Amino acid sequence: MDEKVLSQDAVSFKYDFDALLNYRDGELGAFHVGYFDSTTTSYRAALENLVRKAAEPLKNSSCFKIIDIGCGCGYPSRQLQSFLNASVIGVDFSIKSIEIANKIHAAEVEKGNLTFLQMNAYNLMFQENSFDGVFAIESLFHMDKLRAIQEMYRVLRIGGVISICDYYAKPGWKGLIQEGFSEVISLEDFLQIFRQCGFKNIQFSDWTEHVKPSYQYLRNRKMISHVQKDFEEFCENAGKNSGYTHIFAEK
Numbered sequence: 586m587d588e589k590v591l592s593q594d595a596v597s598f599k600y601d602f603d604a605l606l607n608y609r610d611g612e613l614g615a616f617h618v619g620y621f622d623s624t625t626t627s628y629r630a631a632l633e634n635l636v637r638k639a640a641e642p643l644k645n646s647s648c649f650k651i652i653d654i655g656c657g658c659g660y661p662s663r664q665l666q667s668f669l670n671a672s673v674i675g676v677d678f679s680i681k682s683i684e685i686a687n688k689i690h691a692a693e694v695e696k697g698n699l700t701f702l703q704m705n706a707y708n709l710m711f712q713e714n715s716f717d718g719v720f721a722i723e724s725l726f727h728m729d730k731l732r733a734i735q736e737m738y739r740v741l742r743i744g745g746v747i748s749i750c751d752y753y754a755k756p757g758w759k760g761l762i763q764e765g766f767s768e769v770i771s772l773e774d775f776l777q778i779f780r781q782c783g784f785k786n787i788q789f790s791d792w793t794e795h796v797k798p799s800y801q802y803l804r805n806r807k808m809i810s811h812v813q814k815d816f817e818e819f820c821e822n823a824g825k826n827s828g829y830t831h832i833f834a835e836k
């Protein structure tokens with residue numbers, strides 16, 4: 586195995602721990618940055634803002650059945666379901682994250698329009714053309730992009746929309762293996778993989794400056810001790826040697 590890449594099992598295990606350490610009853614269960622603009626008054630509002638903005642391309646395209654890949658504890662899936670009044674299936678390979686997602690969002694899960702399933706993004710248990718929309722917030726940075734985006738393309742219907750938010754590498758990026766930031770690539774390479782997979786009308790926005798205030802909150806996040814130092818370094822350098830993008834496209 587390539588030494589630069591944290592194994593799939595290790596990433597899944599890390600998120601089992603992250604989910605257990607960070608989730609408390611009453612907390613949101615969001616494992617992503619927030620989007621700040623001149624009207625944002627709290628971190629909580631910024632978290633909601635990020636999902637709402639990422640959901641816009643799906644809203645404009647009448648997406649009724651959406652898959653959220655690498656859903657974690659389910660905060661983005663739940664927001665998406667409520668913003669779009671859509672049916673959302675969240676999938677993640679961390680069993681603890683899926684257990685917690687089912688617990689936090691039990692009321693909506695019971696109604697049947699929100700579902701959480703343990704699944705690997707490389708091998709989605711759905712047929713081709715199953716979804717109107719594919720959504721992924723900060724999960725692709727753990728994955729082999731070509732493999733994961735090909736699989737996203739496969740399950741999306743013709744004319745369906747993909748909307749993702751993630752980190753990208755800038756010059757000077759050296760990777761953060763322990764924290765699982767081992768698959769961060771340049772924005773140009775990211776866009777090239779979307780093209781290679783067959784997506785069209787590919788659009789992107791750079792949100793690096795909008796998400797930057799998040800790191801003062803995130804650096805206090807509890808995590809397994811050996812990844813803490815890596816993560817603090819990442820927060821310190823965020824925006825300098827890494828950026829944050831929103832990419833959306835059509836099949």
Ligand SMILES: C[S@@+](CC[C@H](N)C(=O)[O-])C[C@H]1O[C@@H](n2cnc3c(N)ncnc32)[C@H](O)[C@@H]1O
Nearest residue numbers: 600615616617655656657677678679705706724
């Ligand atoms: C930073 S968290 C983001 C979680 C969620 N999207 C959110 O915004 O709250 C990344 C998630 O991707 C999941 N993940 C990473 N690689 C995966 C894979 N190959 N298959 C499924 N899930 C994966 C992790 O388990 C983790 O829950």
